[in-house]
Every structure is written in C-alpha cells, then in structure tokens.
Amino acid sequence: MKGSITKFFGQAMTGQGMKNLYQEIIKEADKVYFLKGIFGFNVSNLLKEIGYHYVNKGHDIEFFYDPLFENTIQAVFIKDIHTLFLKSSTPSIEPTHLGTRDQIISFYECLDEASLKKHGQRIKELSEEINKWHNKCFASLQSAIEIHDEWEEQTQSHMDWKGLEQHRDELFDQIFDGMLLNKKGVLTHRLFGTLTPNGARDYLQNITRNLERRYFIKGLPGTGKSSMLKKLTQDALKRGFDVQKVWCGLDSKSIDMVILPELKLCIFDSTAPHEYFPEDGRAGDQIVDIVKHCKLIEEAEEKIQEISKEYRNAIQHATNYAKLYAEAEKEMREIIDLSTNLSKWKTQSAHLF
Structure with a gap:
C-alpha cells in the first residue's frame, strides 16, 4: 500500500x-x-x-x-x-x-568548471538581474504590508471587541468540549500559501483533505483572525493537544491556519487571497462569521475602497516583479544544470x- x-x-x-x-x-x-x-x-x-x-x-x-x-x-x-x-x-x-x-x-x-567559465558573463548578468527584480518584488510587498496596516486601522476602530471575544470563547468551547489530554502538546510549523509569479497560491485543499472538521473564518482585515488563531494555539497546547501552526504567506508575523491533528480539525482565515467556502457533502465544514462584529460607517467604507485599490496595485506590482525575478532565476538554474x-x-x- x-x-x-x-x-x-x-x-x-x-x-x-x-x-x-x-x-x-x-x-x-x-x-x-x-x-x-x-x-x-x-x-x-x-x-x-x-x-x-x-x-x-x-x-x-x-x-x-x-x-x-x-x-x-x-x-x-x-x-x-x-x-x-x-x-x-x-x-x-x-x-x-x-x-x-x-x-x-x-x-x-x-x-x-569549463562549462561555468563558458557561461561566466551570462551568469554575471543574470545575478545582477535576479538581485534587481528580487529587491523590487520585496519592496512592493513591503509597501503592500504598510497599506494593509492602514486598512486594518480603519476596521479596528469600528470593532465590537467584547462581542468578538464572546464569539471566540463560544467557538473554543465547541471545539474542545471540555477535553484535556494527559500529555504535553507538541507545536509544529508550516506554510500553506504564498505569492508566486502567477499570483497567490496555496495547498489548502490538499492539506485539509483528510480532516473531518474545517472552520472557515470570514472577517475583514485587522479584525482579530490571526489573534484568534494564536489564542487557539495557546489553549490547545495547555490542554495537551498537538498543534500545527500554519503561517501567513504575506505577513510573516501572522498565522492563517491552525490544525489540531488529534481532533482531525482545522480552522483557517478563509478570506482573499485564499477564500474558500464549505463544500457540499462535507458535513464538518462550518463558517465562523466575525464580519458582524465590525460595523463600518460610510466614511470608513469609502476610505477602505481607496486603500484596497492601492493594496491590489502593490500586490500586482510585486507579482509582475516576481515574474521577472523567476525568469532570470530560471535561466540561471538551467545554466547550472547544463554545467553539472x-x-x-x-x-x-x-x-x-
């Protein structure tokens, strides 16, 4: 088998x-x-x-x-x-x-060595190209993060944090159902998505294919999704559960998913660029809607529309630079293969x- x-x-x-x-x-x-x-x-x-x-x-x-x-x-x-x-x-x-x-x-x-010398000048040129497009790509991503921070400032000022906290506690009670394990929980780390030269990509469907329960968090930027997942990680470890913390592909300080293998369960940020919905035939799929805890006024919504446009532009610039970065890197790797x-x-x- x-x-x-x-x-x-x-x-x-x-x-x-x-x-x-x-x-x-x-x-x-x-x-x-x-x-x-x-x-x-x-x-x-x-x-x-x-x-x-x-x-x-x-x-x-x-x-x-x-x-x-x-x-x-x-x-x-x-x-x-x-x-x-x-x-x-x-x-x-x-x-x-x-x-x-x-x-x-x-x-x-x-x-x-003879083959490398033959391609030496092109290797030098490609090294410079790779460095240039790499730096431009990550400068655009840094700009996207800064713009995203402005987006979060708008939503955070209109959040009902007490309502979110109550919602979170009820969800955790549902997940753990009072269970405590007589062992020490083990924490591991993974990445399930990232920006690529073809846009945002992830392996969520492959990673979650054998899990019985999947919780899809729906919420606006800055409204506590990552903080909720970090709190769930802490609570699960205290209860003796093993935890796989799955990190965000754009903000290295944020997490997008938590997997609890012993419960055959995952909970993840199911908003763009990795937006998913419950599937027909999967009884364990459930939406966790925290959008309702953020009551935006008209002025904030208009500001967010402007910010989101800037954010999309920054991500598009990063994607374009990533394509150029990958093209130069591809030729470099092909030369290395030819010289092997x-x-x-x-x-x-x-x-x-």
Whole structure:
C-alpha cells in the first residue's frame, strides 16, 4: 500500500522578506540530509525521486515547494521515520548536529568548471538581474504590508471587541468540549500559501483533505483572525493537544491556519487571497462569521475602497516583479544544470537511497 503526499510551500514571499520554516522543521527530524551545492532544477527532480521512493514503500511524506516555480521541490520530510532531505543553499540553514542527526551531502564537485567559465558573463548578468527584480518584488510587498496596516486601522476602530471575544470563547468551547489530554502538546510549523509569479497560491485543499472538521473564518482585515488563531494555539497546547501552526504567506508575523491533528480539525482565515467556502457533502465544514462584529460607517467604507485599490496595485506590482525575478532565476538554474556532471551527480545522489 502506498503512502500519502501532503503539500506545503517551503518558502513564502512576504512583506518582511523571504520566509521559511526549515529551522523549525529540522527540529522535528531524527535524521537530516543537508544537500549542499549550487543547484539548478536537478535537485528538485532528485527530491521528487526520494519522495516517491518512500511513498512506494508505504511511508507518508511531505513535499515543500518553491514559490518561484510550480512543481519545484526544496525539501521532503518522511513523517513516520522523521527524516528530512533538504536543499541547503541558504546561509541560515546549516547543520548543527554533525555526527549524530545531521549529514552533509556535497554536490559542489559535480559542477564542471569549463562549462561555468563558458557561461561566466551570462551568469554575471543574470545575478545582477535576479538581485534587481528580487529587491523590487520585496519592496512592493513591503509597501503592500504598510497599506494593509492602514486598512486594518480603519476596521479596528469600528470593532465590537467584547462581542468578538464572546464569539471566540463560544467557538473554543465547541471545539474542545471540555477535553484535556494527559500529555504535553507538541507545536509544529508550516506554510500553506504564498505569492508566486502567477499570483497567490496555496495547498489548502490538499492539506485539509483528510480532516473531518474545517472552520472557515470570514472577517475583514485587522479584525482579530490571526489573534484568534494564536489564542487557539495557546489553549490547545495547555490542554495537551498537538498543534500545527500554519503561517501567513504575506505577513510573516501572522498565522492563517491552525490544525489540531488529534481532533482531525482545522480552522483557517478563509478570506482573499485564499477564500474558500464549505463544500457540499462535507458535513464538518462550518463558517465562523466575525464580519458582524465590525460595523463600518460610510466614511470608513469609502476610505477602505481607496486603500484596497492601492493594496491590489502593490500586490500586482510585486507579482509582475516576481515574474521577472523567476525568469532570470530560471535561466540561471538551467545554466547550472547544463554545467553539472551527471555521472558525478548520480554517484553523489546514490548515497540518499
């Protein structure tokens, strides 16, 4: 019997820069293979092979995807044996438990120096392009966050916070039904969505496919959705439940979803850009409407219309720059693949099987 595949993003393009949670995921692992090198797309294909190798042996796995390129994988986690295979080309992601948990597999020697010299001038030009479009993309995202903050100021000044608090407490009573577990809850972290060169994307349907209850939070920006999820996380951990905290793909300080595996339940921010509604045939789907706690006056609604237009424009600029960033990055990775000695590559990657 084959195992299952759950999909997450490995990184998110946020208003505070590129965010990843690999340091947190590494903590879950008993064994980590750090794949070190200058990589093109070959490493994604290798990680897919590793993932399907374990799936075909009956293991459940998680794939972590690159926000720049559809179906391009940065890491694979084999859940039941707690083994992580990770493309480790980011300075902040380094092994800390060498000799025990961590093992380095180096692919640097797989690069052909003659081929790299042949493409040297183009590599230099592409590096400059990548840096330019990267900076413009994230400057636009930072601007979008600042505009979003103005949006939140408008809604927050018209919130019935006591009404929201009562609504939240009633919801939590419904979720937990007085249950306490005789153990310590474990907290893990994931990313389910991000901006991409093709707009906002997420893996919500894949992540929640086997959950029995799904709560769809409907609320305006700044009206307490993320704070509610953070409070739920705290309460669940105090009650001994394991919690998966799923972070926002635009604001790195905010969370969009909480999963309680032992209750087969999730609750998430179901507003744009990841707006979903209950599905026919899924009895456990339920809307949590907190819009009713925000009573906007006409002046505020008009101001919000202006702000939301500015926000959409900033996101569109970021998306356009992300496309240019990805185009330059794609050509760079293709050059790296062309400059890779496949015989040496196969020898090095054989260690991973």
